[in-house]
Amino acid sequence: MHGNWRSGVSAEPDGIEPPQPPPSPSGPRVRFSRRWQAGAAAVAVAAAVTATVLVAGSGGSSRHGAASAAGTPDDGLPHTAIEVSTGTCGRGWTKPRPGRQVFDLHNISATASEVYLDDPRTGKIYGEVDGLAPGTSRPLTVDLGSGSYAFKCLENDADAVTGPTVVVAGDVPQGPAAAPVNQHDLIPPTLAYQKWVGQRIGDLAAGTAKLKADIDHGDLAAARTDWLTAHLVYERMGAAYDTFGDADGAINGTAARTPGAVDDPGFTGFHRIEYGLWHGQSAAALRAPAAALDAAVRELQGGWSQQRMDPAAMGLRAHEIIENAEQFELTARTDYGSGTNLATASANIDGTRAILVQLRSLLVPRYPDVAALDAALDRAQADLAAQHHGAAWTPVDKLTQAQRERINADFGDLLERLAPVATIFEVRRTA
Template sequence: MIRLPAPRSRTGPLVAGGIVAAGGAVLIVCATAGHAPVPARTTTAAPAADGLPHTAIRVTAGSCGTGWSRPHPGQQVFDVRNDSAGPAEVDLYDPATGAVLGEVEGLAPGTTRPLQVTLGSGAFAFKCLPDDGDAVIGPTVRVPGHAVSGPAAVPVTQHDLIPPAIAYQKWIGARLGDLADAVATLRSDVDRGDLDAARTAWLPAHLVYERLGAAYGTFGDADKAINGTTAGLPKGADDPGFTGFHRLEQGLWHGESADRLRPVADRLATDVDTLRDGWSQARLDPAQLGLRAHEILENTERFEITGRTDYGSGSNLATARANLDGTRTVLGYLRPLLTTRYPALPRLDALLDRLQHTLDSHLTGGRPTPVDDLTTAQRERLHADLGQAVERLADIAALFDVRRTS
């Protein structure tokens, strides 16, 4: 799998209930750093140009959420102004459950930003998290009636993610042993000069690696050495920096001799053995698991089903299927946290099942259909199924973005 750049910092909404900003009914939080300031209002629940009632909320050094004096249910906007001396994150949450309905991140001093939410009946409060201080919780406000609130979720903490991260890291360690064995077989075939056998052994070995998708951030430079491509290399396929599985693929499917490929196979085996032997000392970042669950198939969409990483084997769809396995593995370790926070989990499972069925239809007889051989209808179906899964997995990335709670 081609790897995306380092993860981006959070600027979007806390997603819950399977709803994201592109999907219709949403929890919308305008919290980007470049948002133009909105003048603070002195009245509460006043209709604005957007047709929604607005309430001016103040944040100061010692108080949070003052100004909310006319609580009412329904869709509305809180214009949150920071009158303190430093930046802060501001959350609207349910004190009884800890579930967050909306957030404004990085609210600079003297700045006002809109926080749009749908409030139901119940008790709510604002929580302010200044960058250089402890949380300040505002007064609890009771909203009358019998309405139902919009999306909300209990924030995930670093502590929550440590057990699944440890379990996942142990799983990776076992798979690295399988990878080393598969690469040893591949290396032996090349060393004997049996390139037909090497072509047969290449794909199973590569797929073992592709199923390890959520660990690549921990692999560091080893990932590029083992699974890098020609992207950015001045000499392309002839560049000395082109190593690993795809360099071997290039040679095996483009008529290179065993003599030329032996050093490539040796280097691959050495790099894999080094990664396996050092894995017990690696430290997988628990906070990255949710993001990686999304990025695995995001990368698949960008690089595999477009054929951009095909160096002759025509195996991109088999790689995509392995990436799906990797995604399901990560979600499996996160599932105990998801079941209590993400009501749309059955919908996500159904989308992944449909994507699996589509990919499997192109892997008949153990030989994947090359991407270029797909019909237009097949290509459109694959892009649609994968795109919907990637969109839904963005919810997971947002939900597992670790947030301060105190």
């Protein structure tokens, strides 16, 4: 999808492969969650796009900045060869200079290593390469101003080693950098978010109870209205889906894309009820699915206080929610008849905002484009709201080409602006 600050997590270079999404069901048995199937791509995007925010860019391929046939770098930038090992970390940097430049990092040790270029006084990171294998080289492109810098080498199963401090003289403004976050930094916002989710699960339980009552009383018109209200509550809790575990499949699973899959007993939850409500099924046919949905939500509610969310995943989830909205909602892959994918996409934006609220105090000093991110969220949500007409939403397939292009562009922009958030909140070794 969308050099490269976290160059080591890119899918192609140095044989590093991202985790693969689970395979699609081969038959009509379904009951699986559609969430986080694009998570590996989110990591790669975060790696690539953060370059525009934190550093000028670092190459993720051995071809980046490679010598031309004449034996000189073909990128037009000055190159410096740097050794990476516990005994010689940072050796080779003897002529410091400001500006955009490339450090060709060569791991001479016997184990893989992470390498940071940071300010040894403040700990701010200007560039990073992950997973540098023994005997291999990789370029790190940075934009340096006047100040103090040092390479830090973090070999597997060994303490971090900081190389010699190098001073870039003059009065040149420093390039982009970010202070690393640790697990302890992320625990308070994660706990606050988990408490917020617990409150929303209470709202969800009230919504599914109302939906069940509508269907029990045969009022399908009310059920269609209350279905959307309850479903949007669930869709705003995006960062918690992984913690929900199997409950996510029971509550919001989708059917396999095969003939007859919507009739399989394993297809449950909101989308099963959506299919029935908008395909002429009777209240009698929907009572059991509505009761099962309500029971699954109440089981989730009862066990939520015992769950523990992963603090290290919070920044990545902010990006993944929007990525999933683009993949599933803007393509109408999850439309089972209601035509409300744009409402869901708007709720997903609410979900990303809920995470950013908790992370904001850590994000603002590390990400200079927070205001632009806020404006992009507002713009995307406003363009979605323009497709809300009274109680109805424009189905995705009824958008004009111009409307579709505008909304797709909004979400593409959001993905780029949220990718650095995922990278900023990746917990890094410091010792």
